[in-house]
Amino acid sequence: MRDVAVRAGVSTMTVSRVLNEPGKVSEEMRERVLTAVREIGYLPNHLAGSLSSNRSTTIGLIVPSIDNSIYTQTVKGLSEVLKRSGFQLMIAESGYDPNEEEELITVFLSHRVGGLVLHSTEHTPQAIEKIRKSGIPVVENGNIPKEPLDMVVSYSNRDASYAMTMHLGRLGYRRIAFASLYSVHNDRSQDRLKGYLAALKQLGHDPDPRMVLETGRGLAAGAEVVARVMQSVPEVDALFCAGEVLAAGALFECQRRNWSVPGRIALASFDDVDLLRHVSPSITTLRLPRYDIGERTARILLSRIIDGADHLRGSVVDLKFEVIQREST
Amino acid sequence: MRDVAVRAGVSTMTVSRVLNEPGKVSEEMRERVLTAVREIGYLPNHLAGSLSSNRSTTIGLIVPSIDNSIYTQTVKGLSEVLKRSGFQLMIAESGYDPNEEEELITVFLSHRVGGLVLHSTEHTPQAIEKIRKSGIPVVENGNIPKEPLDMVVSYSNRDASYAMTMHLGRLGYRRIAFASLYSVHNDRSQDRLKGYLAALKQLGHDPDPRMVLETGRGLAAGAEVVARVMQSVPEVDALFCAGEVLAAGALFECQRRNWSVPGRIALASFDDVDLLRHVSPSITTLRLPRYDIGERTARILLSRIIDGADHLRGSVVDLKFEVIQREST
DNA sequence: AATTCTGTTGTTACCGATATCAAAATCGGG
DNA sequence: CCCGATTTTGATATCGGTAACAACAGAATT
Structure with a gap:
């Protein structure tokens, strides 16, 4: 510099100003410097x-796992908006572990990031303390937590799960099973279960522990879970997979075993x-605003950072979702 | 600081050293400072x-598009190795556009990244110039380019495509079609086509322009492409989709149209x-070392940055791939 | 014409660390 | 017990910018 x-015969301060x-x-200086x-x-x-x-x-962005297609849409929304304002994204994976997350938060803070985006809504007390102390704006966007750290841009996992279960109920299914990822350290799974149970109650169905299943990640887990429920509760007529x-x-x-969908069993999913x-039959699912979440998250962060919009502190944006009815139900 | x-009654220099x-x-200072x-x-x-x-x-990492499952494995490999050494990842999307890539390279350079990872192997002359001038180590890992910028960690798209086509030939297929993404500004697609053509020649089959197809991204594009080739060349007996x-x-x-796979037409894919x-039938494909690419890329970069391993400059790591035979062929 | 204001440019200090070299402390051997 | 060698610690300059305020010129006001 x-x-x-x-070279331009000016002070560094002028160069800095031009940029x-x-x-x-003044016009003249500007041109001399730019040249x-x-x-x-x-x-x-x-x-x-x-x-x-x-x-x-x-x-700084911390996601549980990078290789998960549902986060990538959010990352894309974030990335595109931030890029337009000349902001950069630092990404790290917490591996679904709050301690790991805390470590990454520390690293990001020491890199003096201007803002933080966390997908998880479960944090260690130390992590919360560090963030508070740093004073930088934070957005959580995996769920709508009871006690937000700061700002939230998300949809309600509970409401979405409730809506889908009610949808199945209204279609006439009477024995609706529910499958999700393991719910320890995963409040998204927990909230989805709550929504399911609330809807069952509303529908007047009795909950049956044999029809509430938890499993791991991957297509194989989905295969395992449907086989398991068909075995233990043969009269099941619908399976809502929260993932x-x-x-x-x-x-x-089901295709491999020749179980007709939705004839023998209906299937519903989470996320579009x-x-x-x-696939055929196409699967009934929830359209969640993944991309929008990224976009809104970026916007709200930029408002706080660039415009110092302090009135946005602690704001919660609850985005809309939609049930998409398809052939599988 | x-x-x-x-507080510790020492100089900042000592604090810096302790850290x-x-x-x-000395042990004593260390404890006093850490306290x-x-x-x-x-x-x-x-x-x-x-x-x-x-x-x-x-x-700095530049990928064509974040929401592409095949890159995420590489990102994961990179991220995990880098994290262990306390390095951070800055990620941006070029949208398959070399000019956009150049812009991002500029931004990363002004952030003074310690190294750069580029998935694309096509760059603008200005981008090349800027990287050269900066002197930082670079790894390209989408393909093995003729004229590497610096280091390369990848597999050969041409060789992989050749191997799969030969595999199909050896299985007895005589009318093998080839489908890829549009090849403009995409040397991966170009190289895959070259491999396919080379294999056809080796097999003694005549290339047929009606059996070389290009299309866009997404499942719908795959549907369109198989319909197109069945229409224009009904005698086709295999389709190799490079994606x-x-x-x-x-x-x-094929499932929707009741074309039996592989009875009516065999299908082969790229990437596992x-x-x-x-799916059923499960699809024959190439297992490419996506995760390994990330891992090796990180390692080689760290060697250059931390150990100053200058002998690695310009090295090319050609990783192995594998044909996975499944039910679809 | 003197005074105030406005807009442009420059001066200086500082952001929070590390490199470099000098000073002080420790050590072993004669 | 002294001296040179070695280790440990500190003082100072510096990395490449920006903040804050000063200086100055020309325009506007009185």
Whole structure:
């Protein structure tokens, strides 16, 4: 930068102004400086800039696992909005472990990120303390927690699960089973179960512990879960899989075993991925606003960081979802 | 840091040493400093550290699109290895556009990343120039380019495509069609086509332009492409889809139209994702070392950055792939 | 014409760490 | 017990920018 200043015959301060607040510099200076910048091929040093101004254009994002198609839509929404404002994304995986998450938060804070996006809504007390102390804006977006850290952009897992279960009930299914990922350290799973149970109650069905299943990740888990419930409760007539991979795995297993869907058993899913629309039968599911979540998260963060919109502190954005009725129910 | 130094009654330099080169400090000092660090809840400022030391623990990664399951495995490999060494990942999407990529490279360079990982192997001349000038290590890992920028960790798209086509030939298929994504600005597609053509030649089959198809992304594109080739060349007996989404889409279309697979037409795919193993019939495909690519990329970058392993400059790692024979062929 | 205001540019200090080299403490051997 | 070698610690400059305020010129006001 010094080189540019010398070449243009101005002070470094003027160079800095041309690059950051061009309006405050006369036309003539601006051109002289920009020419020098081009001639030298000068690249500003963001580290120095951030250190000096105590402002950062980096946002830290922590997801449970990168290789999960449902997060990627959110990441894309985030990334596209942030890029437009010249912000960068730092991404890390917590592996569904709050302690790991805390560690990553620490690393991000020491990188002085301007904001933080957390998919999980379960945090260690130390993590919460560190975030509070840092004072940077945070958005949680995997669920709508009881006690938000700061801002929230999400949909309600409980409401979505409730809506789908009610939908199945209204279609006339009487023995509706529910499958989700293991719910320890996963309040999304817990809330989905709550929604399911609330809907059963509303429908006047009795809950049956044999019809509430938990399993691991992957298509194989979906296959296992449908086989398990068919075995233990043969009269089951619908299976609501709270996860799109589980639902797909369940469908494939039904195809292999020649269980007609929805004749023998109906299937419903959570999250609308391309796959569910293209299998036959196509699978009834919930369309969740994954991309929108990323977009809104980015916007609200930028408002806080750039415009200092302090009135947004603690705001909760509850985005809409939709039941998509297809052939499988 | 000043506060910590004062509290421990030492100089900031000693604090810095305790944190970065604990071996060079006496046991007593170390404990005094660490206590002060804990009491104050001190978080080092990485920006300041990087600026001062001119070293960075951030790696920039540019992928064409984040929401593509095949990249996520590579990202995971990268992320896991980097995390262990305290490195961070900055991720951005180029949207398959070299100009966009150049822009992102510029941003990353001004953030002074310690290394760069590019999935694409097509770059603008300016991008190449900027990278050269910056002197930071770079890994390309989407393909094995003719003229690498620096280091390469990948498999050969041409060889993989050749291997699968030969496999189909050896199984006795005589009219093998080939489908890929549009090949403009996509040397992966181009190389896969080359491999296919080379194998046809080797097998003594004549290439037929009606059996070489290009299409867009998504399951619908796979459906479209299989319908198209069945229409224009009814005697086709195998379709090699150079992309796992295309193959899955093609299979679903065959199921809808009741074209028996592999009886009426055989299907082969590129990349081994969970889905291809679980559909019925399961799909013959290539297992590519996606995760390994990320892992090796991270390792080789860290060697260059931490150990200054200059002999690795320009090295090319050609990882192995494997043909997975399944029910669809 | 003197005074105030406005807009542009420059000066200086500082952001929070590390590199470098000098100073002080420790150590072993004669 | 002294001296040089070795280890440990500290003082200072610096990394590359920006904040804050000062200086200055020309326009507007009185």
